Amino acid sequence: MNESVASLRLALVGSPNCGKTALFNLLTGGRQKVANYAGVTVERKEGRFTAPSGRGFQLLDLPGAYSLEAASPDEMITRDVCLGNFPGETVPDVIVCVADATNLRLHLRFVLEVRRLGRPMVLALNMMDAARKRGIEIDVPKLEAALGIPVIETIAVRRNGAAELVRRLDGGLPQVAAVDSGADLHAEVRAMINDAIRMPRRTAEIDDAIDRIVLHPLLGLGLLGVIMFLIFQAVFSWAAPLMEGIDAGVGFLGEQVGAGLASMPVLQSLVVDGIFAGVGGVLVFLPQILILFLFILALEESGYLPRAAFLLDRLMLKAGLTGRSFIPLLSSFACAIPGIMATRSIQDPRDRLTTILIAPLMTCSARLPVYALLIAAFIPDRTVLGIFNLQGVVLFSLYVAGIVSALAVAWVIKLVRRDKSEHALLMELPSYRVPHPRDIAIGLWERATIFLKRVGGIILSLTIILWFLSTFPGAPEGATDPAINYSLAGTLGRWMHTVFAPIGFNWQICIALVPGIAAREVAVSSLATVYALSGNEDGLQAIVATQWSLATALSLLAWYVFAPMCLSTLATVRRETNSWRQVWIMTGYLFALAYVASLLTYQIARAMST
Amino acid sequence: MRLSELSQGSDAIVQEVENVSEGDPIARRLRDYGFVRGEPVRLVGRGPIGADPLLVQIGYTRFALRRAEAARVLVEGAA
Numbered sequence: 189m190n191e192s193v194a195s196l197r198l199a200l201v202g203s204p205n206c207g208k209t210a211l212f213n214l215l216t217g218g219r220q221k222v223a224n225y226a227g228v229t230v231e232r233k234e235g236r237f238t239a240p241s242g243r244g245f246q247l248l249d250l251p252g253a254y255s256l257e258a259a260s261p262d263e264m265i266t267r268d269v270c271l272g273n274f275p276g277e278t279v280p281d282v283i284v285c286v287a288d289a290t291n292l293r294l295h296l297r298f299v300l301e302v303r304r305l306g307r308p309m310v311l312a313l314n315m316m317d318a319a320r321k322r323g324i325e326i327d328v329p330k331l332e333a334a335l336g337i338p339v340i341e342t343i344a345v346r347r348n349g350a351a352e353l354v355r356r357l358d359g360g361l362p363q364v365a366a367v368d369s370g371a372d373l374h375a376e377v378r379a380m381i382n383d384a385i386r387m388p389r390r391t392a393e394i395d396d397a398i399d400r401i402v403l404h405p406l407l408g409l410g411l412l413g414v415i416m417f418l419i420f421q422a423v424f425s426w427a428a429p430l431m432e433g434i435d436a437g438v439g440f441l442g443e444q445v446g447a448g449l450a451s452m453p454v455l456q457s458l459v460v461d462g463i464f465a466g467v468g469g470v471l472v473f474l475p476q477i478l479i480l481f482l483f484i485l486a487l488e489e490s491g492y493l494p495r496a497a498f499l500l501d502r503l504m505l506k507a508g509l510t511g512r513s514f515i516p517l518l519s520s521f522a523c524a525i526p527g528i529m530a531t532r533s534i535q536d537p538r539d540r541l542t543t544i545l546i547a548p549l550m551t552c553s554a555r556l557p558v559y560a561l562l563i564a565a566f567i568p569d570r571t572v573l574g575i576f577n578l579q580g581v582v583l584f585s586l587y588v589a590g591i592v593s594a595l596a597v598a599w600v601i602k603l604v605r606r607d608k609s610e611h612a613l614l615m616e617l618p619s620y621r622v623p624h625p626r627d628i629a630i631g632l633w634e635r636a637t638i639f640l641k642r643v644g645g646i647i648l649s650l651t652i653i654l655w656f657l658s659t660f661p662g663a664p665e666g667a668t669d670p671a672i673n674y675s676l677a678g679t680l681g682r683w684m685h686t687v688f689a690p691i692g693f694n695w696q697i698c699i700a701l702v703p704g705i706a707a708r709e710v711a712v713s714s715l716a717t718v719y720a721l722s723g724n725e726d727g728l729q730a731i732v733a734t735q736w737s738l739a740t741a742l743s744l745l746a747w748y749v750f751a752p753m754c755l756s757t758l759a760t761v762r763r764e765t766n767s768w769r770q771v772w773i774m775t776g777y778l779f780a781l782a783y784v785a786s787l788l789t790y791q792i793a794r795a796m797s798t
Numbered sequence: 799m800r801l802s803e804l805s806q807g808s809d810a811i812v813q814e815v816e817n818v819s820e821g822d823p824i825a826r827r828l829r830d831y832g833f834v835r836g837e838p839v840r841l842v843g844r845g846p847i848g849a850d851p852l853l854v855q856i857g858y859t860r861f862a863l864r865r866a867e868a869a870r871v872l873v874e875g876a877a
Contacts, residue, residue, distance in 0.1 A: 255830040259823055293857035294832055374834045391858065399860075403853060405846035498862045502847040505864070511851075612824050613851055614831070614867055617860040 202286030204252035210344035289319035430475035438468035466651030489623035508602030520550035549594035692790035739793035750782035801871035810873035
């Protein structure tokens with residue numbers, strides 16, 4: 189990009205919930221680059237914009253911080269970048285400190301802390317519209333005089349709401365802020381507020397009214413239940429047709445391209461079964477991810493998310509988690525990938541890691557095809573205790589088994605963790621806000637690109653590797669069994685059989701597990717391939733019902749409660765934790781749990797049936 | 799009296815925040831949040847399970863504090 193010499197580097201700092209990201213979105217629009225800071229998993233967002241004069245600005249959105257006496261990795265980065273101490277980051281020319289005009293008692297203290305750094309800075313007094321609506325009067329010239337830095341009103345949710353800020357920044361560098369003597373910041377804030385601000389009441393009436401319902405012990409929990417139910421309905425009913433459409437569309441395209449390659453069967457298979465199947469496997473997750481995040485972002489922007497965490501904190505704490513773990517874990521019932529991506533709202537890195545590690549134990553929708561096949565084949569469709577359907581009861585217990593083991597694993601992680609210091613909740617409940625469509629759209633766009641770029645590449649390459657394993661070497665002349673049985677995957681499956689025989693898996697299951705690594709639901713179609721069926725699930729159900737023992741079926745069900753073989757999830761964990769170690773820990777413990785559970789299930793079921 | 803012992807809806811004035819350990823990070827964060835001598839606080843509500851966490855209003859801001867966190871804040875009842 190063509191950078192003008194006079195381009196200014198700005199850094200946006202502010203306490204959480206000050207509307208900093210909304211201001212960032214307003215200034216830069218879609219022109220942002222999201223990455224991580226070197227060596228850590230803190231998100232780094234940079235964007236650029238041009239002032240009417242033609243001068244270019246580079247804007248870095250630093251992590252929100254309550255204090256520069258860094259209590260978290262985020263705050264450390266904010267402090268170090270402001271001071272120019274962060275390796276690989278240039279010191280910003282101007283610090284734009286953002287404060288919520290309705291919450292100055294909290295935010296001014298941070299402004300004063302930033303001022304102590306002695307760098308050129310301006311204060312953006314954000315949410316001035318909300319402040320006026322609440323009858324808050326701020327004497328800006330007085331505040332400017334007291335702070336010794338330019339103070340500019342902004343309204344991040346309004347078009348042109350930052351025009352004055354841009355004009356002032358374009359006017360030249362503000363003078364270097366005064367470094368003060370180290371007087372008590374709280375006293376200084378109190379004096380400034382008494383001097384320059386008039387506030388009719390401490391909170392917004394509307395917030396008090398909403399909180400009376402939302403945080404009510406009964407109504408609040410009821411409302412939370414209704415919201416969760418609606419989200420799930422939406423995820424499953426809206427995403428299903430989109431997912432089928434993507435599946436069919438990619439499949440159709442693959443066939444069309446494949447038809448052109450009919451003269452080269454190996455290349456054709458690579459394109460159709462490898463590349464297109466891989467692309468389809470990546471894209472098919474997208475609708476669920478976007479719909480879930482649409483809700484999560486809306487809940488987050490509106491201020492509801494911390495309220496949900498408030499309601500459920502005690503419950504989650506008992507398992508060694510935090511209230512903030514609830515939404516990511518719930519999302520994992522649809523798919524662990526958006527669930528793990530949603531753990532970014534958990535501040536304590538230990539709580540976040542625990543949540544990531546147990547997210548795959550929530551029964552995701554990809555396990556349903558496997559459950560459905562086995563339950564239909566083995567569990568009689570009859571009524572128990574008068575009202576319950578036995579098949580439904582089994583399905584429900586599989587879900588419960590997942591939840592119970594997740595809580596148990598979280599509890600064990602708490603036990604073995606060396607760092608026993610208290611985990612903090614200490615959570616601000618911000619004012620309610622109507623989410624701005626622009627912020628939601630940009631948030632969704634970010635999630636989609638992260639998923640497609642970072643996770644998609646890994647999933648695609650692994651699908652192609654698995655295609656290679658299931659295709660080569662090809663079946664010999666005059667072979668009678670399906671080609672996959674002669675391939676590397678087939679050989680691998682037979683080797684695995686020695687390991688899996690004690691838990692009752694036959695070699696057909698073992699072979700199907702190999703392609704099932706890409707995505708769990710693929711195991712069903714692979715089983716059909718191994719039994720030389722053309723994907724006809726009724727036929728497969730009959731074969732399974734007649735050729736497998738009940739013990740084997742139950743063992744496979746138990747396996748899938750834990751089943752670690754979802755590479756997409758592991759790729760997401762790698763991306764979100766920036767650590768292969770966590771990926772191995774997760775794979776290892778899920779595998780061990782799956783094996784032990786299946787072993788117990790198989791041996792007990794066999795002992796009982798003889 | 800401790801902030802965790804306030805009855806629902808009652809007001810108090812912060813006296814100080816106690817460190818329960820050397821350089822207690824939670825106590826430091828509470829001070830960052832504005833829990834310093836002389837600030838008025840109010841216990842607005844309690845969580846639905848075990849009356850935990852507590853919903854505390856200080857300044858213009860509401861915070862959710864677990865009982866153990868709120869117990870670090872020493873207060874005296876408002877006159």
